[in-house]
Amino acid sequence: MTYKNEQLHEEKVFKDPVHAYVHVRDRVIWDLIATPEFQRLRRIKQLGTTNITFHGAEHSRFNHSLGVYEIVRRIIYNFQGRPHWNNDQRLLCMCAALLHDLGHGPFSHSFEKVFKLDHEYFTQQIILGDTYVNKVLERVSPGFAQEVADVIAKTHSDKLVVSLISSQIDADRMDYLLRDAYYTGVSYGHFDMERILRVMRPIEDQVVIKSSGMHAVEDYIMSRYQMYWQVYFHPVTRSAEVILTKILHRAKQLYESNYQFKLQPTHFLTFFSGDVSLEEYLKLDESVVHYYFQLWQEEEDEILRDLCERFMNRRLFKYVEFNPNKQIGDLMRLIQLFKDAGIDSDYYLVVDSSSDLPYDFYRPGEEEERLPIHLVMPNGTLKELSRHSDIVEAISGKKRTDHKLYFPKDMIYAIQDEEIKQDIIGILFSKERI
Incomplete structure (x- = not known):
């Protein structure tokens, strides 16, 4: 028996609160889970700073990656013997599912923005570089690591395989919605995944849904919509992200000024x-970042010290609604007032914007083309979801954006100049905003 087909002597299972169990029979999958690069994901939270708002959200990228693998494993089991499904791609699908988030860094997206990094790039570097993960994949067959990287990069020639990992109804989204809902304790992210898995069908270049399963998919899309606005874009979580981002900016600025x-x-x-090497990237996880933040509370630089103390002790910025089209004059006035009060507006007056497109239909030639979800009708024809569902049609192609203005309320109320203080308070807390 080749390594590619080698099975464990007995099935291994991970007890999982979302899927009950994660089942592993393939030696390749078991060996990948044991690599240092995959174990590192235990030290990267799935939801970044969300645990500051929802205290249960302590789960990791490790949990989520196992969950995505388990969903793909079950989808493949259901696809056995169906037209268009090539079972030779079974291991490729499961490896790509398991490793799809391998390159995430500490606090993921916030960290990437500051240092202009791309976790998908580092995922591919880990898979293709001099790593334990690469050694395991290359034991399957020469070039197998490149195939896995291509699936994750969405450049693999088998679009059906890609769609299992990355589409508008993929294993990644299904797991993170259910998992994040479970750990945050909210009810928004729940949907009938069992039903969706039963009505999924493979065709030549994508996964489609039996028309009888349309309502389960509607529920999934609305669950995603609610999770983004009630959890992922929660204004308190964003306040923590703003402070986190400003800490990293400040530390970088101090380094560049030879502090x-x-x-x-x-x-x-x-x-x-x-100039980050792969080795150095892998050494930085959230435990290391927290260590520095803890120490930086005692730095001589007042801004870095204050921001770290706020982040570590949940002393967050307050926020008000902000309309960038109508209130830019207010913002410019606030910047000047902050300067007059001796408060650095670069770090203490921040506009944060969040936006989401819950579902989109195909728009050829546009940036980030999104393949729509197709229903298989009883006569065998395909019909795009929003053309058959009034609920999905109502939100299709509609991007919702929310803007907030963040600031330290305690510092404003501590301003000694009463006139400046009242001017700032008057702009931030005017009746028009409430």
């Missing part, structure tokens, strides 16, 4: 200089 840190931020140096 002498009490403890040299060794793990950040190549991130500050923009």
Whole structure:
């Protein structure tokens, strides 16, 4: 028996609160889970700073990655013997599902924005580089690691395989909605995944849904919509992200100005200089970042010290609604008032915007083309979901954006100049905003 087909002597299981069990029979999958690169995901939270708002959200990218693998494993089981399904792609699908988030860094997207990084790039580097993961994949067959990387990069020639990992109804989204709902304790993200898995069908280049399963898919899309606005874009979570981002910006700025840190931020140096190696990237996880934030509460730089103390002790910025089209004059006035009060508006007055497109139909030639969800009608024809569902049609192609203005209320009320203080309060808390 080749390594590709080697099975464990007995099935291994991970007890999972979302899927009951995650089942592993393939030696390749078991060996990938045991690699240091995959184990590192235990130290990367799935939801970044969301645990500051929803205290149960302590789950990791490790949990989620196992969950995506389990969903794909079950989909493949259901596809056995169906037209268009090539079972030779079974292991490729499961490896891509397991490893799809391998390149996420600490606090994921916030971290990426500051240092101009791309977790998908690092996922591919881990899979293709001099790593334990690469050694396991190349044991399957020469070039297998490249195939897995191509699936994750959405460039693989088998579009059906790609759609299982990345589409508008894929294993990744299904797991994170259910998992994030479970750990945050909300009811919004729940939908009937069992039903969706039963009505999924493979065709030549994508997964489609039997028309009888349309209502389960409607529920899934609305669950996603609710989770984004009630959990992922929660304004308190965004306040923590704003402070996190400003800490990293401040530390980078201090480094560039030759500031002498009490403890040299060794793990950040190549991130500050923009020359990060794969080895250095893998060494930085959230436990290391928290260590520096803890120490930086005692730095001489007042801004870095204050921001770290706020983040570590949940002393967050307050926020008000902000309309960038109508209130830019207010913002400019606030920037000047902050300057007059001796408060650095670059770090203490922040506009944050969040937007989401819950479902989109195919728009050829546009950036980030989104393949729509298709229903298989009783006569065998395909029909795009929003043309058959009034609920989905109502939100199709509609991008919702929310803007908030964040600021430290305590610092404003501590301003000594009463006139400046009242001017700032008057702009931020005017009746028009409430």
